[in-house]
Amino acid sequence: MxxxxxxxxxxxxxxxxxxxxxxxxxxxxxxxxxxxxxxxxxxxxxxxxxxxxxxxxxxxxxxxxxxxxxxxxxxxxxxxVVSTAAACGVRNAYAEPERLGADRWVAMIAARAITGQNCCVVDCGTAITIDALAADGRHLGGVIIPGMRLMREALYRDTQQIPPEDGQTRLFGQSTRDAVWGGSAYAVAAAIDGITARMAVVAGEGPRLLTGGDAGAVLPFLQASYQWEPDLIFQGLRVIAGPDAA
The missing domain is CATH 3.30.420.40 (ATPase, nucleotide binding domain)
Structure with a gap:
């Protein structure tokens, strides 16, 4: 166990x-x-x-x-787990491999094991990370953007007339609170769709894997097709543990 x-x-x-x-x-x-x-x-x-x-x-x-x-x-x-130059068929794009977030590393190891194809790995947490992985296991690099909560908190903190209130996620918000909640959700969704599409132009088409605590909240607003893998990190840890793990 x-x-x-x-x-x-x-x-x-x-x-x-x-x-x-x-x-x-x-x-x-x-x-x-x-x-x-x-x-x-x-x-x-x-x-x-x-x-x-x-x-x-x-x-x-x-x-x-x-x-x-x-x-x-x-x-x-x-x-x-720490990020290394290479492990489990994945080769790190970072010049200083240990500076790549270990969660991104584990997610890519899982994606490699699941797909064996060109793919994008989208992890929706406090921050959102998007990484491109080639079919041969090369990590091509990635981006980091604020998650929905961070976007909302930036508005609450740095504006004078937007109080921190719960809202409804709507495209046509008819209150400030709904406009903030809708704006953060649609901004994140548009960024994910746009970035993965641009990555696919360079890296080649393949599955787009979606994971992370906010993945379920983002998924309804995405326009492209995504493969939701809620246990992607755990699948990666299982690969790292090795085939003979207890």
């Missing part, structure tokens, strides 16, 4: 992989608790796994806190 965890900028998601089957899972926002307390709340009732494999973009404090709890409670070393 393995615990696989995806520690993002806003949330931690995890599941149990047992003999290649995804079993129990959970998620939680982070920030209000110490990492050890959060780990105890999420994993305290689990039986001891053989391995804990984690992709973390929440910083060194998250890594240290989770690693400490895992060692104290399960007596195993947490395995944190």
């Amino acid at each position: 393995m615990v696989l965890a995806d520690v993002g900028n806003s949330r931690i998601k995890w599941l149990i992989d047992e003999r290649g089957q995804f079993q129990a899972r959970g998620q939680a926002s982070h920030g209000a608790e110490h990492w050890a307390e959060l780990a105890a709340r999420l994993w305290g009732s689990l039986k001891r796994p053989a391995r804990a494999i984690i992709v973390n973009v929440a910083g060194t404090e998250a890594r240290a806190g989770l690693a400490s709890w895992i060692w104290k409670n399960w007596a195993i070393e947490a395995e944190f």
Whole structure:
């Protein structure tokens, strides 16, 4: 049994992989608790796994806190994924490979395993990342744009007459709050459609994989065809763990 965890900028998601089957899972926002307390709340009732494999973009404090709890409670070393020059058939485009977000790296490893084709990988989280992958496993590069929440928060913070209110996502907003919510959703959707289309012109057509916590909210507003893979990060961690993983 393995615990696989995806520690993002806003949330931690995890599941149990047992003999290649995804079993129990959970998620939680982070920030209000110490990492050890959060780990105890999420994993305290689990039986001891053989391995804990984690992709973390929440910083060194998250890594240290989770690693400490895992060692104290399960007596195993947490395995944190880092981006490298090459792994699992994927070759990193970055001159400094370790500076590529580990979540992007894991998602591309999963995409390579799933498609084996030219593809675009779109991860909709706090930030949205879009990466192009060639059929031979070459990472061609990518872009990062603000997610919907960040767009809204920028308006709330930097304008005088737009208060932070929940709204409806409408193309024809008839209130300021609806105009903000609709604007952020359609801006993100248009950016994803436009960027992936331009990437396909250069890299070649292929599947467009969509993942991340906001993927379901963005999907209805996209015009191109996308393959929704909500467990893409976990699939990548499973590939990284290797064919003989427990």
